[in-house]
Amino acid sequence: MTENIITIKNLNAAYQEKPVLWHISLDIPKNSCTAIVGPNGAGKSTMIKTMMQLIKPLSGEVKINGSKDKHELKKIAYVPQKGEVNWDFPATVFDVVLMGRYVHKGWIKRPNAKDREMALEALKTMRIEAFKDRQISELSGGQRQRAFLARAIAQDAEIYVMDEPLQGIDVTTENLIIEVIRHLQQSGKTFVIVHHQLDTVGEYFDHAIILNKSLIAAGAVETVFTEENIEKAYREKVN
Amino acid sequence: MIEVLLVLIVTALATSLLGVFLVLRSLAMTTDAISHTILLGIVLAFFITNDLRSPWLILGASIAGVLTVYIIEVLSKTRLIRPDASIGIVFTALFAAAIILISKYAADVHLDTGIVLMGEVIFAPFTRTEIFSWSIPSALLQMSIILLINLLFIIIFYKELKVSSFDPKFAFIAGFSTTLIYYILMTLVSVTAVTAFDAVGSILVINFFVAPALTAYLLVKRLATMIWCSMLFAVINSVSGYFIGITYDLSIAGVTSFVAFITFIIVFLLNPNGFVSRKIRSLNQKREFNRAMILMLMNEESHQSLTKSEIISHFHFNAGKFDKHMKYLIFNNYVTRTNEHYTLTELGEEYTHYTREKYDLPV
Numbered sequence: 001m002t003e004n005i006i007t008i009k010n011l012n013a014a015y016q017e018k019p020v021l022w023h024i025s026l027d028i029p030k031n032s033c034t035a036i037v038g039p040n041g042a043g044k045s046t047m048i049k050t051m052m053q054l055i056k057p058l059s060g061e062v063k064i065n066g067s068k069d070k071h072e073l074k075k076i077a078y079v080p081q082k083g084e085v086n087w088d089f090p091a092t093v094f095d096v097v098l099m100g101r102y103v104h105k106g107w108i109k110r111p112n113a114k115d116r117e118m119a120l121e122a123l124k125t126m127r128i129e130a131f132k133d134r135q136i137s138e139l140s141g142g143q144r145q146r147a148f149l150a151r152a153i154a155q156d157a158e159i160y161v162m163d164e165p166l167q168g169i170d171v172t173t174e175n176l177i178i179e180v181i182r183h184l185q186q187s188g189k190t191f192v193i194v195h196h197q198l199d200t201v202g203e204y205f206d207h208a209i210i211l212n213k214s215l216i217a218a219g220a221v222e223t224v225f226t227e228e229n230i231e232k233a234y235r236e237k238v239n
Numbered sequence: 240m241i242e243v244l245l246v247l248i249v250t251a252l253a254t255s256l257l258g259v260f261l262v263l264r265s266l267a268m269t270t271d272a273i274s275h276t277i278l279l280g281i282v283l284a285f286f287i288t289n290d291l292r293s294p295w296l297i298l299g300a301s302i303a304g305v306l307t308v309y310i311i312e313v314l315s316k317t318r319l320i321r322p323d324a325s326i327g328i329v330f331t332a333l334f335a336a337a338i339i340l341i342s343k344y345a346a347d348v349h350l351d352t353g354i355v356l357m358g359e360v361i362f363a364p365f366t367r368t369e370i371f372s373w374s375i376p377s378a379l380l381q382m383s384i385i386l387l388i389n390l391l392f393i394i395i396f397y398k399e400l401k402v403s404s405f406d407p408k409f410a411f412i413a414g415f416s417t418t419l420i421y422y423i424l425m426t427l428v429s430v431t432a433v434t435a436f437d438a439v440g441s442i443l444v445i446n447f448f449v450a451p452a453l454t455a456y457l458l459v460k461r462l463a464t465m466i467w468c469s470m471l472f473a474v475i476n477s478v479s480g481y482f483i484g485i486t487y488d489l490s491i492a493g494v495t496s497f498v499a500f501i502t503f504i505i506v507f508l509l510n511p512n513g514f515v516s517r518k519i520r521s522l523n524q525k526r527e528f529n530r531a532m533i534l535m536l537m538n539e540e541s542h543q544s545l546t547k548s549e550i551i552s553h554f555h556f557n558a559g560k561f562d563k564h565m566k567y568l569i570f571n572n573y574v575t576r577t578n579e580h581y582t583l584t585e586l587g588e589e590y591t592h593y594t595r596e597k598y599d600l601p602v
Contacts, residue, residue, distance in 0.1 A: 016318070052408075052411075052412055053411075054408055054411060054412075070414070071414070073411075073412045073414070074412070074413065074414055078409060078412050080406070080408060080409070084408065085406045086263070089263060089404070089405045090263075090456065090459050090460055090461055090462050090464070090465045091401070091405060091460075091461065092460060095401075095461065095462070099401075099402050099405070099406070099409065099413075102398055102402055102413050103412075103413040105398070106414070107396075107399065107415070108395055108396070108398075109398075110397075110398060111398075134460075135460035135461075151409075
């Protein structure tokens with residue numbers, strides 16, 4: 001019996017009057033690498049944001065490690081979409097990666113030498129230590145994504161939640177990210193990734209959630225990632 | 240008179256410190272709103288205490304400031320109106336309420352519109368406080384306390400301010416209340432604005448908050464450096480503003496604000512990554528590309544020797560542009576001219592290879 005690290009029960013969410021997530025119940029197994037796929041506007045980002053309590057659902061609940069406590073959120077490393085932060089912010093790559101350590105510091109306490117060391121390690125893992133003193137605005141798209149992932153690694157979280165990390169990046173970075181994910185998965189981490197390329201789902205992931213406002217299917221890739229389910233999720237509604 | 244300068248510098252430091260985070264969070268216009276609506280807080284607190292020097296006025300002003308921020312937030316969050324419109328409608332309404340109250344019930348109270356808008360730092364030494372048997376301007380004491388509070392706030396909550404300004408969602412997950420940080424910041428902005436009110440007024444104070452930080456923003460790549468730079472510009476602006484104002488008998492706060500604008504423009508135009516150097520770089524690049532294009536065309540097998548009209552019609556150049564580039568190419572021995580025909584020299588060929596390598600073009 002596999003242990004579930006995230007359980008979602010009867011989740012409904014809406015923006016203004018429009019429902020975005022409709023009656024969703026699913027489990028994400030511990031140590032899995034789960035893809036969330038679905039067409040634009042299917043509620044993929046909304047779902048991961050509700051998991052992290054960034055969006056309040058209309059009803060239903062999300063439990064992490066069986067608990068709804070806000071402290072469980074610290075076990076999540078969130079890699080947002082590239083456009084979601086201010087890239088002109090006066091911070092170096094190292095500064096951003098060091099922020100990953102803030103999670104363990106609480107209020108007021110500053111990061112110490114150990115934290116710096118871990119941030120540097122994370123930079124090395126993502127092979128961007130050469131850029132550590134660059135301002136983040138000087139990075140290319142792929143380097144930005146690496147910096148975000150390095151921050152997540154520095155955080156040393158149990159669960160990595162990523163919103164389209166492979167969107168618009170170079171092949172080298174894509175391969176590196178996948179390699180790092182595999183490596184971290186072997187050491188027991190769980191990955192939940194919003195993914196937009198259907199052709200690589202089978203190759204990169206072992207679990208999948210297929211979504212279009214309501215849940216189409218969730219489970220092991222071999223069983224749920226079928227043509228029938230994809231067709232169901234992506235079928236255009238003709239009015 | 241040195242006291243006037245001190246009041247000005249301390250005011251500029253206190254405001255420019257918070258300004259860093261106002262600029263980074265795009266809150267310049269919210270600051271504008273606060274600096275006006277605190278007047279309503281002042282007026283209401285005055286009705287209760289009947290004393291224009293009462294410290295309760297500061298409390299009234301901060302409540303008004305925070306309330307302004309809150310109403311703006313609530314309105315914007317409905318998504319029925321845009322944040323800028325929400326700022327515009329809220330602060331003018333609260334400011335108007337203050338004006339109505341003043342004209343109806345406090346017409347005899349001395350509230351000079353000029354001072355409300357621009358302040359008069361030159362009057363600061365007239366109101367004095369005794370501290371350890373030292374007589375210092377009250378404004379200097381008050382402003383110094385505010386400066387200390389702002390400084391402590393930034394030192395103690397540096398990490399939280401940084402992460403919540405850069406990536407609020409991450410800050411939330413990491414367990415930091417971004418709302419709390421935001422409201423503490425805006426409370427301090429209100430308190431600072433009201434304390435600076437006598438010295439620099441409600442309009443110019445916005446400049447004191449925003450201009451040094453904005454100038455620093457153009458130059459730095461780290462938050463800590465931005466804070467230092469912002470403070471440095473605050474001092475530079477105040478000192479120059481003071482001396483120019485004194486020399487030519489002008490409003491000191493007015494001159495300081497204008498100097499701040501000049502400093503900003505100079506840095507904007509002339510910094511290593513600024514407007515002028517960017518323009519020059521892009522012009523140079525364009526010129527280099529044009530020349531490289533000509534050389535590459537001549538490097539092709541079939542175009543070893545070309546006439547002016549052939550090159551012009553190939554690139555759709557005008558004659559002036561052609562002459563300018565060709566003059567450079569011939570001067571540098573990349574191209575030779577025999578009669579009407581232009582041919583590539585050995586050096587020109589080398590340069591073409593170098594360009595291809597530099598820009599990673601296929602050979």
